[in-house]
Amino acid sequence: DQFDTPSDGTYRMYDGGTKIEDLKTALNAEATLSLQHYNTRKTLEYCKEVGQATASFHYPLGVQATDEFLMKVSEITGKEIPPAIGLERGRLVDAMADSQAWLHGKKYAIYGDPDFVYAVARFVLETGGEPTHCLATNGTPAWEAEMKALLASSPFGQDAQVWAGKDLWALRSLLFTEPVDLMIGNSYGKYLERDTGTPLIRLTFPIFDRHHHHRFPLMGYQ
Template structure:
Protein backbone atom coordinates (compact mmCIF):
# COMPACT_ATOMS: atom_id res chain seq x y z
CA UNK A 1 0.00 0.00 0.00
CA UNK A 2 1.50 3.39 -0.97
CA UNK A 3 2.43 5.69 1.88
CA UNK A 4 0.23 8.75 2.28
CA UNK A 5 2.20 11.71 3.72
CA UNK A 6 -1.05 13.30 4.89
CA UNK A 7 -1.52 10.40 7.32
CA UNK A 8 1.80 10.99 9.08
CA UNK A 9 1.12 12.30 12.58
CA UNK A 10 3.25 13.90 15.21
CA UNK A 11 4.79 11.47 17.69
CA UNK A 12 2.68 12.84 20.53
CA UNK A 13 -0.50 11.93 18.66
CA UNK A 14 0.95 8.71 17.27
CA UNK A 15 1.53 7.19 20.71
CA UNK A 16 -2.07 7.94 21.72
CA UNK A 17 -3.39 5.50 19.12
CA UNK A 18 -5.00 2.31 20.42
CA UNK A 19 -2.24 -0.07 19.35
CA UNK A 20 0.34 1.93 21.26
CA UNK A 21 -1.76 2.53 24.36
CA UNK A 22 -2.39 -1.22 24.57
CA UNK A 23 1.32 -1.91 24.09
CA UNK A 24 2.25 0.45 26.89
CA UNK A 25 -0.42 -1.05 29.14
CA UNK A 26 0.89 -4.58 28.58
CA UNK A 27 4.48 -3.46 29.16
CA UNK A 28 3.48 -1.73 32.38
CA UNK A 29 1.62 -4.77 33.71
CA UNK A 30 4.23 -7.36 32.76
CA UNK A 31 7.58 -5.67 33.28
CA UNK A 32 7.27 -2.54 35.42
CA UNK A 33 5.87 -3.80 38.71
CA UNK A 34 2.31 -2.84 37.85
CA UNK A 35 1.90 -0.15 40.49
CA UNK A 36 -1.69 1.07 40.69
CA UNK A 37 -2.44 4.33 38.93
CA UNK A 38 -3.33 5.91 42.28
CA UNK A 39 0.14 5.13 43.66
CA UNK A 40 1.82 6.53 40.57
CA UNK A 41 -0.21 9.72 40.95
CA UNK A 42 0.61 9.96 44.66
CA UNK A 43 4.35 9.69 44.05
CA UNK A 44 4.10 12.15 41.18
CA UNK A 45 2.52 14.72 43.46
CA UNK A 46 5.07 14.01 46.20
CA UNK A 47 7.94 14.84 43.83
CA UNK A 48 6.48 18.35 43.51
CA UNK A 49 6.69 19.06 47.22
CA UNK A 50 9.29 20.63 49.49
CA UNK A 51 10.36 17.32 51.07
CA UNK A 52 11.32 15.88 47.69
CA UNK A 53 13.01 19.14 46.68
CA UNK A 54 15.31 18.89 49.69
CA UNK A 55 16.19 15.31 48.79
CA UNK A 56 16.69 16.28 45.15
CA UNK A 57 19.12 19.08 45.98
CA UNK A 58 21.04 16.85 48.41
CA UNK A 59 22.10 14.35 45.73
CA UNK A 60 25.73 14.40 44.60
CA UNK A 61 26.51 11.27 42.57
CA UNK A 62 23.76 11.51 39.96
CA UNK A 63 22.98 13.94 37.16
CA UNK A 64 19.54 13.98 35.51
CA UNK A 65 19.20 15.82 32.19
CA UNK A 66 22.28 18.00 32.65
CA UNK A 67 21.45 20.89 30.26
CA UNK A 68 24.91 20.75 28.73
CA UNK A 69 26.71 18.76 26.04
CA UNK A 70 30.04 16.97 25.67
CA UNK A 71 33.26 18.81 24.86
CA UNK A 72 33.58 17.39 21.32
CA UNK A 73 30.24 18.98 20.28
CA UNK A 74 31.72 22.42 20.96
CA UNK A 75 35.02 21.50 19.33
CA UNK A 76 33.23 20.40 16.16
CA UNK A 77 31.12 23.57 16.16
CA UNK A 78 34.24 25.74 16.30
CA UNK A 79 35.92 23.78 13.50
CA UNK A 80 32.93 23.81 11.14
CA UNK A 81 33.08 27.61 10.93
CA UNK A 82 36.40 27.49 9.03
CA UNK A 83 36.21 26.97 5.26
CA UNK A 84 36.77 23.44 4.00
CA UNK A 85 37.27 22.00 7.48
CA UNK A 86 36.43 18.42 8.36
CA UNK A 87 36.14 17.61 12.09
CA UNK A 88 37.92 14.36 12.94
CA UNK A 89 37.13 12.73 16.28
CA UNK A 90 39.63 10.32 17.79
CA UNK A 91 37.17 7.90 19.34
CA UNK A 92 34.36 5.50 18.61
CA UNK A 93 31.80 5.77 15.82
CA UNK A 94 28.92 5.94 18.28
CA UNK A 95 30.19 9.13 19.89
CA UNK A 96 30.56 10.94 16.58
CA UNK A 97 27.12 9.77 15.46
CA UNK A 98 25.69 11.46 18.55
CA UNK A 99 27.58 14.71 17.97
CA UNK A 100 26.54 14.91 14.31
CA UNK A 101 22.95 14.03 15.12
CA UNK A 102 22.80 16.66 17.86
CA UNK A 103 23.82 19.44 15.48
CA UNK A 104 21.88 18.14 12.46
CA UNK A 105 18.64 17.85 14.41
CA UNK A 106 19.00 21.36 15.78
CA UNK A 107 19.72 23.01 12.44
CA UNK A 108 17.97 20.58 10.07
CA UNK A 109 21.18 20.72 8.03
CA UNK A 110 23.86 18.11 7.19
CA UNK A 111 26.79 18.07 9.60
CA UNK A 112 29.97 16.45 8.31
CA UNK A 113 32.38 14.79 10.73
CA UNK A 114 34.39 11.57 10.78
CA UNK A 115 35.63 9.17 13.40
CA UNK A 116 38.78 7.09 13.78
CA UNK A 117 36.46 4.19 14.71
CA UNK A 118 38.31 3.13 17.82
CA UNK A 119 37.18 -0.22 19.24
CA UNK A 120 38.39 -2.62 21.94
CA UNK A 121 41.82 -3.25 20.39
CA UNK A 122 42.52 0.49 20.14
CA UNK A 123 41.46 0.89 23.76
CA UNK A 124 44.17 -1.63 24.73
CA UNK A 125 46.98 -0.80 22.31
CA UNK A 126 46.29 2.86 21.60
CA UNK A 127 44.70 4.62 18.65
CA UNK A 128 47.76 5.51 16.54
CA UNK A 129 46.90 3.13 13.69
CA UNK A 130 43.31 4.33 13.71
CA UNK A 131 44.52 7.93 13.48
CA UNK A 132 46.89 7.28 10.57
CA UNK A 133 44.39 5.28 8.55
CA UNK A 134 41.52 7.59 9.42
CA UNK A 135 43.36 10.76 8.37
CA UNK A 136 44.47 9.15 5.12
CA UNK A 137 40.97 7.98 4.17
CA UNK A 138 39.37 11.26 5.24
CA UNK A 139 41.76 13.35 3.17
CA UNK A 140 41.46 11.23 0.03
CA UNK A 141 37.69 10.77 0.23
CA UNK A 142 36.45 14.19 1.41
CA UNK A 143 39.28 16.48 0.19
CA UNK A 144 39.20 18.99 3.07
CA UNK A 145 41.39 22.07 3.24
CA UNK A 146 41.88 21.45 6.97
CA UNK A 147 41.20 18.58 9.36
CA UNK A 148 40.46 19.52 12.98
CA UNK A 149 41.07 16.71 15.46
CA UNK A 150 39.48 16.30 18.88
CA UNK A 151 39.04 13.39 21.28
CA UNK A 152 36.40 11.43 23.13
CA UNK A 153 36.58 9.82 26.57
CA UNK A 154 38.16 6.60 25.29
CA UNK A 155 41.14 8.34 23.69
CA UNK A 156 41.65 10.51 26.77
CA UNK A 157 41.48 7.65 29.28
CA UNK A 158 44.20 5.69 27.46
CA UNK A 159 46.27 8.85 26.94
CA UNK A 160 46.47 9.21 23.16
CA UNK A 161 48.94 11.98 22.25
CA UNK A 162 47.28 13.83 19.37
CA UNK A 163 50.29 15.99 18.53
CA UNK A 164 52.59 12.98 18.22
CA UNK A 165 49.98 10.95 16.34
CA UNK A 166 49.46 13.71 13.76
CA UNK A 167 53.22 14.06 13.28
CA UNK A 168 53.49 10.31 12.75
CA UNK A 169 50.60 10.35 10.28
CA UNK A 170 52.29 13.07 8.22
CA UNK A 171 55.61 11.24 8.47
CA UNK A 172 53.96 8.10 7.13
CA UNK A 173 52.61 10.01 4.13
CA UNK A 174 48.97 9.56 5.14
CA UNK A 175 48.32 13.28 4.60
CA UNK A 176 50.41 16.10 3.08
CA UNK A 177 52.93 17.78 5.34
CA UNK A 178 51.40 21.20 4.66
CA UNK A 179 47.80 20.19 5.47
CA UNK A 180 46.67 22.14 8.56
CA UNK A 181 45.63 19.71 11.30
CA UNK A 182 44.90 21.63 14.52
CA UNK A 183 43.87 19.55 17.50
CA UNK A 184 42.34 19.79 20.95
CA UNK A 185 42.05 17.32 23.81
CA UNK A 186 38.34 17.30 24.68
CA UNK A 187 37.47 14.67 27.33
CA UNK A 188 33.73 14.52 27.88
CA UNK A 189 34.06 13.65 31.55
CA UNK A 190 35.11 17.20 32.42
CA UNK A 191 33.79 20.56 31.28
CA UNK A 192 31.08 20.85 28.65
CA UNK A 193 30.53 21.83 25.03
CA UNK A 194 31.61 25.38 25.87
CA UNK A 195 34.96 24.07 27.15
CA UNK A 196 35.38 22.07 23.96
CA UNK A 197 34.72 25.16 21.85
CA UNK A 198 37.39 27.07 23.75
CA UNK A 199 39.95 24.26 23.48
CA UNK A 200 39.44 23.86 19.74
CA UNK A 201 39.40 27.59 19.03
CA UNK A 202 42.75 27.94 20.78
CA UNK A 203 44.08 24.92 18.87
CA UNK A 204 42.98 26.33 15.51
CA UNK A 205 44.52 29.75 16.16
CA UNK A 206 47.74 28.24 17.48
CA UNK A 207 48.09 26.04 14.40
CA UNK A 208 47.13 28.51 11.67
CA UNK A 209 48.92 31.61 13.02
CA UNK A 210 52.25 29.98 13.83
CA UNK A 211 55.01 31.95 12.11
CA UNK A 212 52.51 34.43 10.59
CA UNK A 213 53.35 37.46 12.71
CA UNK A 214 53.88 40.37 10.35
CA UNK A 215 52.53 43.75 9.33
CA UNK A 216 49.45 44.98 11.19
CA UNK A 217 46.34 44.48 9.07
CA UNK A 218 44.12 47.04 10.83
CA UNK A 219 41.33 44.53 11.37
CA UNK A 220 39.32 43.56 14.43
CA UNK A 221 38.87 39.87 15.20
CA UNK A 222 35.43 38.74 16.37
CA UNK A 223 35.10 35.40 18.19
CA UNK A 224 31.42 34.58 18.61
CA UNK A 225 31.78 31.70 21.06
CA UNK A 226 29.34 28.80 21.17
CA UNK A 227 26.44 30.82 19.75
CA UNK A 228 24.05 28.58 17.86
CA UNK A 229 21.86 31.35 16.40
CA UNK A 230 23.29 31.95 12.93
CA UNK A 231 21.60 35.34 12.60
CA UNK A 232 23.86 36.86 15.24
CA UNK A 233 27.02 36.62 13.11
CA UNK A 234 25.15 38.17 10.19
CA UNK A 235 23.95 41.04 12.38
CA UNK A 236 27.48 41.68 13.68
CA UNK A 237 28.77 41.77 10.10
CA UNK A 238 25.91 44.14 9.20
CA UNK A 239 26.77 46.57 11.99
CA UNK A 240 30.51 46.48 11.35
CA UNK A 241 29.88 46.90 7.64
CA UNK A 242 27.84 50.07 8.24
CA UNK A 243 30.70 51.40 10.38
CA UNK A 244 33.28 50.54 7.72
CA UNK A 245 35.24 48.35 10.13
CA UNK A 246 37.47 45.71 8.56
CA UNK A 247 37.04 42.55 10.55
CA UNK A 248 37.35 38.77 10.67
CA UNK A 249 34.62 36.62 12.19
CA UNK A 250 36.75 33.78 13.47
CA UNK A 251 34.80 30.59 12.80
CA UNK A 252 31.68 31.82 11.03
CA UNK A 253 29.12 28.99 11.04
CA UNK A 254 26.25 31.11 9.68
CA UNK A 255 26.49 29.79 6.11
CA UNK A 256 27.41 26.26 7.14
CA UNK A 257 24.33 25.71 9.30
CA UNK A 258 22.01 27.90 7.20
CA UNK A 259 23.03 27.02 3.66
CA UNK A 260 20.67 27.92 0.79
CA UNK A 261 18.68 25.16 -0.86
CA UNK A 262 19.71 25.87 -4.46
CA UNK A 263 19.81 22.29 -5.72
CA UNK A 264 23.58 21.95 -5.46
CA UNK A 265 25.14 20.10 -2.53
CA UNK A 266 28.21 21.58 -0.91
CA UNK A 267 30.03 19.61 1.73
CA UNK A 268 31.75 22.71 3.13
CA UNK A 269 29.45 25.72 2.60
CA UNK A 270 30.80 29.08 3.75
CA UNK A 271 33.14 29.51 6.67
CA UNK A 272 35.97 31.91 7.46
CA UNK A 273 38.82 31.66 4.96
CA UNK A 274 41.88 29.89 6.32
CA UNK A 275 44.19 32.72 5.25
CA UNK A 276 42.00 35.22 7.14
CA UNK A 277 42.21 33.11 10.31
CA UNK A 278 46.00 32.89 9.86
CA UNK A 279 46.15 36.71 9.66
CA UNK A 280 44.21 37.25 12.91
CA UNK A 281 47.56 37.43 14.74
CA UNK A 282 48.14 40.81 13.01
CA UNK A 283 44.83 42.42 13.99
CA UNK A 284 44.33 45.50 16.16
CA UNK A 285 42.38 43.62 18.80
CA UNK A 286 40.21 40.59 19.40
CA UNK A 287 36.64 41.01 20.62
CA UNK A 288 34.96 37.96 22.14
CA UNK A 289 31.17 37.98 22.25
CA UNK A 290 31.17 35.41 25.07
CA UNK A 291 33.31 35.33 28.20
CA UNK A 292 33.09 31.75 29.41
CA UNK A 293 33.59 30.00 26.05
CA UNK A 294 36.80 31.90 25.25
CA UNK A 295 38.82 31.91 28.47
CA UNK A 296 41.82 29.85 27.26
CA UNK A 297 41.66 31.46 23.82
CA UNK A 298 41.81 34.99 25.24
CA UNK A 299 44.68 34.06 27.54
CA UNK A 300 46.60 32.63 24.56
CA UNK A 301 45.99 35.73 22.43
CA UNK A 302 47.03 38.13 25.17
CA UNK A 303 50.17 36.25 26.26
CA UNK A 304 51.41 34.88 22.93
CA UNK A 305 50.25 37.46 20.39
CA UNK A 306 50.54 40.39 22.82
CA UNK A 307 47.18 41.53 21.46
CA UNK A 308 44.40 43.28 23.40
CA UNK A 309 41.17 41.37 23.95
CA UNK A 310 37.75 42.50 25.09
CA UNK A 311 34.58 40.68 26.10
CA UNK A 312 31.48 42.43 24.76
CA UNK A 313 28.01 40.91 24.63
CA UNK A 314 25.86 42.78 22.04
CA UNK A 315 22.52 41.62 23.44
CA UNK A 316 19.77 44.12 24.18
CA UNK A 317 20.20 47.90 24.17
CA UNK A 318 22.88 48.20 26.84
CA UNK A 319 25.00 45.35 25.51
CA UNK A 320 24.81 46.53 21.90
CA UNK A 321 25.62 50.11 22.90
CA UNK A 322 28.72 48.91 24.76
CA UNK A 323 29.77 46.80 21.77
CA UNK A 324 29.43 49.60 19.22
CA UNK A 325 31.13 52.20 21.42
CA UNK A 326 34.04 49.86 22.12
CA UNK A 327 34.46 49.07 18.41
CA UNK A 328 34.38 52.81 17.68
CA UNK A 329 37.06 53.41 20.31
CA UNK A 330 39.28 50.60 18.99
CA UNK A 331 39.02 51.59 15.32
CA UNK A 332 38.34 55.32 15.39
CA UNK A 333 35.26 54.74 13.23
CA UNK A 334 32.12 56.73 13.99
CA UNK A 335 28.80 55.04 14.70
CA UNK A 336 26.66 55.91 11.65
CA UNK A 337 23.17 57.37 11.62
CA UNK A 338 21.76 54.11 10.22
CA UNK A 339 22.63 52.29 13.45
CA UNK A 340 21.08 55.07 15.53
CA UNK A 341 17.86 54.61 13.55
CA UNK A 342 17.96 50.84 14.08
CA UNK A 343 18.51 51.40 17.80
CA UNK A 344 15.49 53.70 17.85
CA UNK A 345 13.34 50.99 16.27
CA UNK A 346 14.45 48.55 18.96
CA UNK A 347 13.62 51.01 21.74
CA UNK A 348 10.24 51.61 20.14
CA UNK A 349 9.53 47.86 19.95
CA UNK A 350 10.54 47.46 23.58
CA UNK A 351 8.28 50.33 24.59
CA UNK A 352 5.36 48.83 22.66
CA UNK A 353 5.79 45.44 24.33
CA UNK A 354 6.86 46.62 27.78
CA UNK A 355 3.40 46.18 29.29
CA UNK A 356 3.43 42.49 28.40
CA UNK A 357 6.80 41.79 30.04
CA UNK A 358 7.05 44.25 32.94
CA UNK A 359 6.51 42.57 36.29
CA UNK A 360 6.28 39.08 34.83
CA UNK A 361 8.34 36.41 36.61
CA UNK A 362 10.78 34.23 34.68
CA UNK A 363 12.88 31.12 35.21
CA UNK A 364 15.90 30.83 32.94
CA UNK A 365 18.46 28.14 32.18
CA UNK A 366 21.24 27.67 29.63
CA UNK A 367 24.93 28.32 28.97
CA UNK A 368 26.67 31.01 31.04
CA UNK A 369 26.94 33.78 28.43
CA UNK A 370 23.48 33.17 27.00
CA UNK A 371 21.92 33.20 30.46
CA UNK A 372 23.75 36.42 31.32
CA UNK A 373 22.63 38.14 28.11
CA UNK A 374 19.00 37.00 28.25
CA UNK A 375 18.74 38.01 31.90
CA UNK A 376 20.24 41.41 31.13
CA UNK A 377 17.66 42.02 28.39
CA UNK A 378 14.77 40.87 30.58
CA UNK A 379 15.86 43.31 33.28
CA UNK A 380 15.83 46.08 30.66
CA UNK A 381 12.22 45.09 29.96
CA UNK A 382 11.24 45.22 33.62
CA UNK A 383 10.89 41.45 33.94
CA UNK A 384 11.63 39.75 37.26
CA UNK A 385 13.87 36.69 37.03
CA UNK A 386 13.28 34.26 39.89
CA UNK A 387 15.36 31.12 39.23
CA UNK A 388 18.48 31.29 37.03
CA UNK A 389 20.11 27.90 36.47
CA UNK A 390 23.39 27.18 34.70
CA UNK A 391 24.89 23.69 34.97
CA UNK A 392 28.21 24.65 33.35
CA UNK A 393 28.56 27.93 35.24
CA UNK A 394 31.22 28.51 37.88
CA UNK A 395 31.68 30.81 40.85
CA UNK A 396 32.98 33.62 38.63
CA UNK A 397 29.81 33.42 36.55
CA UNK A 398 27.63 33.37 39.66
CA UNK A 399 29.36 36.45 41.06
CA UNK A 400 28.96 38.32 37.75
CA UNK A 401 25.27 37.40 37.58
CA UNK A 402 24.59 38.42 41.17
CA UNK A 403 26.31 41.78 40.62
CA UNK A 404 24.07 42.50 37.62
CA UNK A 405 20.93 41.39 39.47
CA UNK A 406 21.80 43.47 42.52
CA UNK A 407 22.14 46.59 40.35
CA UNK A 408 18.57 46.31 39.04
CA UNK A 409 15.37 46.81 41.05
CA UNK A 410 13.88 43.91 39.08
CA UNK A 411 16.62 41.44 40.02
CA UNK A 412 16.31 41.52 43.80
CA UNK A 413 14.27 38.32 44.07
CA UNK A 414 16.45 36.14 41.81
CA UNK A 415 18.58 33.19 42.85
CA UNK A 416 21.46 31.91 40.71
CA UNK A 417 21.96 28.14 40.69
CA UNK A 418 25.19 26.72 39.24
CA UNK A 419 26.16 23.10 38.56
CA UNK A 420 22.54 22.02 38.86
CA UNK A 421 20.63 20.03 36.24
CA UNK A 422 17.13 20.19 34.80
CA UNK A 423 15.75 17.80 37.42
CA UNK A 424 16.77 20.38 40.01
CA UNK A 425 15.10 22.97 37.79
CA UNK A 426 11.89 20.91 37.89
CA UNK A 427 11.85 21.06 41.67
CA UNK A 428 12.35 24.82 41.53
CA UNK A 429 9.41 25.18 39.16
CA UNK A 430 6.96 23.02 41.10
Protein backbone atom coordinates in the same frame (compact mmCIF):
# COMPACT_ATOMS: atom_id res chain seq x y z
CA ASP B 1 25.71 31.01 6.29
CA GLN B 2 26.45 27.57 7.71
CA PHE B 3 22.76 27.11 8.51
CA ASP B 4 21.69 28.69 5.21
CA THR B 5 23.78 26.70 2.71
CA PRO B 6 21.65 26.44 -0.46
CA SER B 7 20.63 23.13 -2.03
CA ASP B 8 22.03 23.41 -5.57
CA GLY B 9 22.98 19.80 -6.33
CA THR B 10 26.59 20.13 -5.15
CA TYR B 11 27.56 18.54 -1.84
CA ARG B 12 29.85 20.61 0.37
CA MET B 13 30.52 21.25 4.05
CA TYR B 14 29.73 24.13 4.59
CA ASP B 15 29.19 27.63 3.24
CA GLY B 16 30.32 30.57 5.32
CA GLY B 17 32.59 30.52 8.32
CA THR B 18 36.13 31.83 8.66
CA LYS B 19 38.49 31.02 5.80
CA ILE B 20 41.77 29.31 6.66
CA GLU B 21 43.70 32.14 4.97
CA ASP B 22 41.95 34.68 7.18
CA LEU B 23 42.57 32.56 10.26
CA LYS B 24 46.31 32.54 9.54
CA THR B 25 46.39 36.34 9.47
CA ALA B 26 44.47 36.67 12.75
CA LEU B 27 47.78 37.04 14.60
CA ASN B 28 48.23 40.39 12.83
CA ALA B 29 44.94 41.80 14.13
CA GLU B 30 45.06 44.88 16.34
CA ALA B 31 42.46 43.44 18.68
CA THR B 32 40.32 40.39 19.37
CA LEU B 33 36.74 40.79 20.55
CA SER B 34 34.94 37.84 22.09
CA LEU B 35 31.15 37.63 22.17
CA GLN B 36 31.22 34.78 24.71
CA HIS B 37 33.36 35.70 27.69
CA TYR B 38 33.18 32.40 29.56
CA ASN B 39 33.71 30.22 26.48
CA THR B 40 36.83 32.01 25.19
CA ARG B 41 38.96 32.78 28.23
CA LYS B 42 41.94 30.70 27.05
CA THR B 43 41.74 32.27 23.60
CA LEU B 44 41.80 35.77 25.05
CA GLU B 45 44.75 34.91 27.29
CA TYR B 46 46.69 33.78 24.23
CA CYS B 47 45.75 36.91 22.28
CA LYS B 48 47.08 39.05 25.12
CA GLU B 49 50.34 37.07 25.06
CA VAL B 50 50.90 37.95 21.39
CA GLY B 51 50.26 41.64 22.04
CA GLN B 52 46.67 42.12 20.96
CA ALA B 53 44.14 44.29 22.72
CA THR B 54 41.21 42.18 23.92
CA ALA B 55 37.66 42.70 25.09
CA SER B 56 34.92 40.21 25.91
CA PHE B 57 31.15 40.39 26.14
CA HIS B 58 28.30 38.14 27.29
CA TYR B 59 26.52 38.35 23.90
CA PRO B 60 25.68 41.87 22.67
CA LEU B 61 21.96 41.39 23.33
CA GLY B 62 19.55 44.16 24.29
CA VAL B 63 20.21 47.88 24.63
CA GLN B 64 23.07 48.37 27.06
CA ALA B 65 25.08 45.29 26.08
CA THR B 66 24.89 46.16 22.37
CA ASP B 67 25.78 49.78 23.15
CA GLU B 68 28.92 48.62 24.94
CA PHE B 69 29.93 46.31 22.10
CA LEU B 70 29.45 48.91 19.37
CA MET B 71 31.28 51.60 21.33
CA LYS B 72 34.24 49.24 21.77
CA VAL B 73 34.28 48.47 18.04
CA SER B 74 34.12 52.20 17.30
CA GLU B 75 36.95 52.87 19.75
CA ILE B 76 39.23 50.22 18.24
CA THR B 77 38.53 51.02 14.59
CA GLY B 78 38.28 54.79 14.96
CA LYS B 79 35.05 54.75 12.96
CA GLU B 80 31.68 56.15 13.91
CA ILE B 81 28.68 53.89 14.45
CA PRO B 82 26.55 53.99 11.25
CA PRO B 83 23.21 55.85 11.46
CA ALA B 84 21.38 52.72 10.27
CA ILE B 85 22.39 50.94 13.47
CA GLY B 86 21.13 53.91 15.46
CA LEU B 87 17.75 53.38 13.79
CA GLU B 88 17.74 49.75 14.91
CA ARG B 89 18.43 50.90 18.46
CA GLY B 90 15.55 53.37 18.32
CA ARG B 91 13.18 50.68 17.09
CA LEU B 92 14.15 48.42 19.98
CA VAL B 93 13.60 51.17 22.56
CA ASP B 94 10.23 51.95 20.96
CA ALA B 95 9.24 48.27 21.02
CA MET B 96 10.22 48.01 24.68
CA ALA B 97 8.13 51.07 25.53
CA ASP B 98 5.14 49.66 23.63
CA SER B 99 5.50 46.31 25.41
CA GLN B 100 6.04 47.52 28.96
CA ALA B 101 2.44 46.86 30.00
CA TRP B 102 2.91 43.17 29.10
CA LEU B 103 6.52 42.67 30.22
CA HIS B 104 6.87 44.76 33.37
CA GLY B 105 6.87 42.58 36.47
CA LYS B 106 6.81 39.27 34.59
CA LYS B 107 8.83 36.47 36.20
CA TYR B 108 11.23 34.42 34.07
CA ALA B 109 13.25 31.22 34.30
CA ILE B 110 16.34 31.45 32.07
CA TYR B 111 18.59 28.48 31.27
CA GLY B 112 21.49 27.81 28.92
CA ASP B 113 25.21 28.44 28.72
CA PRO B 114 26.64 31.05 31.12
CA ASP B 115 27.02 33.87 28.59
CA PHE B 116 23.52 33.39 27.21
CA VAL B 117 21.91 33.38 30.65
CA TYR B 118 23.80 36.51 31.69
CA ALA B 119 22.88 38.37 28.50
CA VAL B 120 19.20 37.44 28.59
CA ALA B 121 18.89 38.22 32.30
CA ARG B 122 20.38 41.64 31.65
CA PHE B 123 17.87 42.32 28.88
CA VAL B 124 14.98 41.05 31.01
CA LEU B 125 16.00 43.56 33.69
CA GLU B 126 15.94 46.32 31.05
CA THR B 127 12.31 45.47 30.29
CA GLY B 128 11.31 45.55 33.96
CA GLY B 129 11.04 41.77 34.14
CA GLU B 130 12.27 39.61 37.01
CA PRO B 131 14.76 36.83 36.14
CA THR B 132 13.59 34.65 39.02
CA HIS B 133 15.63 31.53 38.14
CA CYS B 134 18.95 31.82 36.26
CA LEU B 135 20.41 28.37 35.60
CA ALA B 136 23.60 27.27 33.82
CA THR B 137 24.69 23.65 34.11
CA ASN B 138 28.30 24.61 33.28
CA GLY B 139 28.22 27.82 35.30
CA THR B 140 31.33 28.46 37.40
CA PRO B 141 31.62 30.15 40.81
CA ALA B 142 32.94 33.24 39.00
CA TRP B 143 29.86 33.28 36.77
CA GLU B 144 27.60 32.84 39.78
CA ALA B 145 29.22 35.82 41.51
CA GLU B 146 28.93 37.98 38.39
CA MET B 147 25.28 37.01 37.96
CA LYS B 148 24.49 37.91 41.56
CA ALA B 149 26.20 41.29 41.12
CA LEU B 150 24.12 41.96 37.99
CA LEU B 151 20.87 41.03 39.71
CA ALA B 152 21.72 43.08 42.80
CA SER B 153 22.22 46.16 40.61
CA SER B 154 18.52 46.31 39.68
CA PRO B 155 15.37 46.49 41.79
CA PHE B 156 13.93 43.80 39.50
CA GLY B 157 16.65 41.32 40.44
CA GLN B 158 16.32 41.43 44.21
CA ASP B 159 14.36 38.17 44.46
CA ALA B 160 16.26 36.36 41.70
CA GLN B 161 18.20 33.15 42.31
CA VAL B 162 21.28 31.88 40.50
CA TRP B 163 21.78 28.15 39.97
CA ALA B 164 25.25 27.09 38.82
CA GLY B 165 25.84 23.40 38.14
CA LYS B 166 22.13 22.53 38.10
CA ASP B 167 20.26 20.88 35.23
CA LEU B 168 16.78 21.05 33.73
CA TRP B 169 15.53 18.36 36.11
CA ALA B 170 16.36 20.72 38.98
CA LEU B 171 14.66 23.58 37.12
CA ARG B 172 11.56 21.41 36.71
CA SER B 173 11.28 21.15 40.50
CA LEU B 174 11.81 24.90 40.89
CA LEU B 175 9.01 25.64 38.44
CA PHE B 176 6.62 23.72 40.68
CA THR B 177 7.80 25.21 43.98
CA GLU B 178 8.51 28.76 42.74
CA PRO B 179 6.56 29.16 39.48
CA VAL B 180 7.26 31.85 36.89
CA ASP B 181 5.34 33.37 33.99
CA LEU B 182 7.77 32.45 31.19
CA MET B 183 10.84 30.34 30.42
CA ILE B 184 13.61 31.38 28.03
CA GLY B 185 15.98 28.81 26.56
CA ASN B 186 16.44 26.19 23.85
CA SER B 187 14.07 23.47 22.68
CA TYR B 188 14.99 21.07 25.48
CA GLY B 189 12.79 23.14 27.76
CA LYS B 190 9.73 21.85 25.92
CA TYR B 191 9.50 18.96 28.39
CA LEU B 192 9.31 21.43 31.28
CA GLU B 193 6.71 23.41 29.37
CA ARG B 194 4.65 20.23 29.00
CA ASP B 195 5.00 19.16 32.64
CA THR B 196 4.58 22.54 34.36
CA GLY B 197 2.47 24.51 31.90
CA THR B 198 5.04 27.33 31.81
CA PRO B 199 5.20 28.92 28.32
CA LEU B 200 8.63 28.63 26.67
CA ILE B 201 10.26 31.39 24.61
CA ARG B 202 12.66 29.51 22.36
CA LEU B 203 16.04 31.21 22.01
CA THR B 204 19.63 30.09 21.30
CA PHE B 205 20.88 26.73 20.01
CA PRO B 206 19.37 24.25 19.41
CA ILE B 207 15.84 25.03 18.28
CA PHE B 208 14.55 21.92 16.53
CA ASP B 209 10.80 21.91 17.21
CA ARG B 210 9.79 25.20 15.58
CA HIS B 211 10.16 25.61 11.83
CA HIS B 212 12.88 28.15 10.92
CA HIS B 213 13.05 29.69 14.41
CA HIS B 214 16.81 29.10 14.31
CA ARG B 215 16.99 31.83 11.66
CA PHE B 216 15.70 34.56 13.96
CA PRO B 217 18.41 37.07 15.00
CA LEU B 218 19.51 36.90 18.63
CA MET B 219 22.32 39.41 19.05
CA GLY B 220 22.24 43.16 18.64
CA TYR B 221 19.24 45.47 18.76
CA GLN B 222 17.03 43.12 16.72
